[in-house]
Amino acid sequence: MSDFLAAAVQLTSTSNIEGNFSAAEEQIELASRRGADLVGLPENFAFIGEDQHRLEISSTLAEKCSQFLITMARRYQVVLLGGGFPVPAGDGQRTLNRAELVGCDGQLLGRYDKIHLFDVDLPDGNKYQESETIVSGKELPSVIDIPGLCKVGLSICYDVRFPELFRYLVDEGAELLMIPAAFTAFTGKDHWQVLLQSRAIENTAYVVAPAQTGEHYRRRQSHGHAMIIDPWGTVLADAGVEPGASIAPVDTARVKSIRSQMPCLKHRKKDLF
Numbered sequence: 238m239s240d241f242l243a244a245a246v247q248l249t250s251t252s253n254i255e256g257n258f259s260a261a262e263e264q265i266e267l268a269s270r271r272g273a274d275l276v277g278l279p280e281n282f283a284f285i286g287e288d289q290h291r292l293e294i295s296s297t298l299a300e301k302c303s304q305f306l307i308t309m310a311r312r313y314q315v316v317l318l319g320g321g322f323p324v325p326a327g328d329g330q331r332t333l334n335r336a337e338l339v340g341c342d343g344q345l346l347g348r349y350d351k352i353h354l355f356d357v358d359l360p361d362g363n364k365y366q367e368s369e370t371i372v373s374g375k376e377l378p379s380v381i382d383i384p385g386l387c388k389v390g391l392s393i394c395y396d397v398r399f400p401e402l403f404r405y406l407v408d409e410g411a412e413l414l415m416i417p418a419a420f421t422a423f424t425g426k427d428h429w430q431v432l433l434q435s436r437a438i439e440n441t442a443y444v445v446a447p448a449q450t451g452e453h454y455r456r457r458q459s460h461g462h463a464m465i466i467d468p469w470g471t472v473l474a475d476a477g478v479e480p481g482a483s484i485a486p487v488d489t490a491r492v493k494s495i496r497s498q499m500p501c502l503k504h505r506k507k508d509l510f
Contacts, residue, residue: 240486240487240488240489240490241274241275241385241386241387241486241487242271242272242273242274242275242484242485242486242487243273243274243275243276243277243413243443243445243465243484243485243486243487244264244268244271244273244275244276244277244482244483244484245277245445245446245447245448245463245464245465245474245476245482245483245484246261246264246265246268246276246277246278246279246282246447246463246481246482247264247279247447247448247449247450247461247462247463247476247479247480247481247482247483248260248261248264248278248279248282248449248450248480249449249450249451249452249453249459249480250279250281250282250283250284250285250419250449250453251285251286251453251454252284252285252286252287252290252454254283254284254294254298254301257282257283257284258283258301258305260480261278261282261283261305261309262309264480264481264482265278265309265313265315265317266313267482268313268315268482268484269313269314269315271484273315273484274315274316274386275315275316275318275383275386275389275445275487276313276315276316276317276318276482277317277318277320277415277417277445277446277447278317278318278319278320278417278447279320279321279417279418279419279447279448279449279463280320280321280334280336280393280394280417280418280419280447280449281320281321281322281419281449282302282319282320282321282322282417282447283298283301283302283305283319283322284298284322284323285419285449285453285454285457286453286454287454288369288370291323291332291370292323292330292331292332292370294323295323295324295325295332296325298322298323299322299323299324299325299335302319302322302337303319303337303345305319306319306337306339307339307343308343310339310340310341310342310343311341311342311343314341315341316338316339316340316341316346316383316386317338317339318336318337318338318339318391318415318417318447319336319337319338319339320336320393320415320417320418320447321334321335321336321351321393321394321417321419322334322335322337323335323371324350326371326372328372330370331369331370331371331372332370332371332372333350333351333371333372333374334350334351334367334371334374334393335348335349335350335351336348336349336350336351336391336393336415336417338381338389338391338415340383346381346383347378347379347381347389347391349374349378349379349391349392349393350372350373350374350375350376351371351373351374351393351394351395351396352373352374352375352377352396352402353373353395353396353398353399353402354367354368354371354373354395355367355394355395356368359421359423359424360423361423362456363421363423363456365421367395377402377405378390378391378392378406379409380406380409380410380411382410386487387412387413387443387487387489387492388410388411388412388413389411389412389413389414389415390403390406390407390409390411390413390414390415390442391406391415392406392414392415392416393416393417393418394416394417394418394419394420396416397416397418397432397433397436398428398432400435400436400439403436403439403440403442404439404440406440407440407441407442407502411440411442412442412443412489412492413442413443413444413445413487414436414437414440414442414443414444414445415444415445415446415447416433416436416444416445416446417446417447417448418446418447418448418449419448419449419459420448420449420459420460421458421459421460422458422459422460424460425459425460425461425462426460429448429460429462430462430464430472433446433464433466434466434470434472435470437466437467437468437469437470438468438469438470439501440468440502441468441469441492441495441496441499441501441502442468442492443465443466443467443468443487443492444464444465444466445465445487446463446464446465446466447463448460448461448462448463448464448476449461450462450463450476450478450479450480451478451479451480461476461477461478461479462475462476462477462478463475463476463481463482463483464476464483465483465484465485465487467485467491468491468492468495468496469495473485473486
């Protein structure tokens with residue numbers, strides 16, 4: 238199979254874990270009914286709330302998230318990405334931010350712990366210091382060959398600003414890049430789409446980008462616009478700002494065709510860099 242449907246789910250997650258799971262399952266079921274074979278959930282799909290609360294529940298939540306992904310993948314017969322959930326880091330003070338990709342038989346296909354952490358002071362007055370409560374992943378993500386679908390590279394949110402990670406994934410054979418996110422509303426309006434299109438164009442790869450949207454708590458607000466983008470940089474689907482999903486076809490033959498027509502990857506001067 239070289240042609241299949243992918244879905245990038247869009248949620249407004251809160252601190253209500255069971256409510257978040259219910260909202261995620263609703264979108265997974267809808268995507269499955271529309272024929273999606275690959276479904277991605279956004280970063281923090283199971284919980285967005287106070288840092289201390291996240292740390293306190295991380296051990297239990299990590300187990301719940303992994304089991305939820307297994308159950309949903311089996312129930313709806315989809316390959317399912319949990320785009321990021323907290324896992325205890327072992328120091329009692331911080332967590333990892335982990336994405337897991339699960340096959341339709343419930344088997345874990347791959348996992349990735351977010352490497353790049355969002356430590357910024359934004360002009361709108363919001364301050365984000367992920368490194369205070371999250372430990373950076375120490376291993377590069379492996380490219381996952383999903384039988385019958387394609388070769389997938391994983392990343393999480395802020396990673397999108399570091400093109401060297403995606404070039405590495407493509408060098409390892411990735412045809413589709415998954416970029417689940419909880420992108421801030423302030424930065425998202427200017428940077429989200431252009432960054433996603435850049436990663437697709439420069440790597441001649443599909444991009445599937447699940448997203449958080451709307452207001453989560455207090456001043457925490459996400460941009461939305463979960464997208465699927467083809468290797469030419471064309472936006473195939475955009476979920477807007479409401480919870481839902483963007484769904485579009487992925488054709489690996491198109492990846493090969495565009496890489497043949499626009500062979501930028503072959504023209505790289507690796508010996509000079």
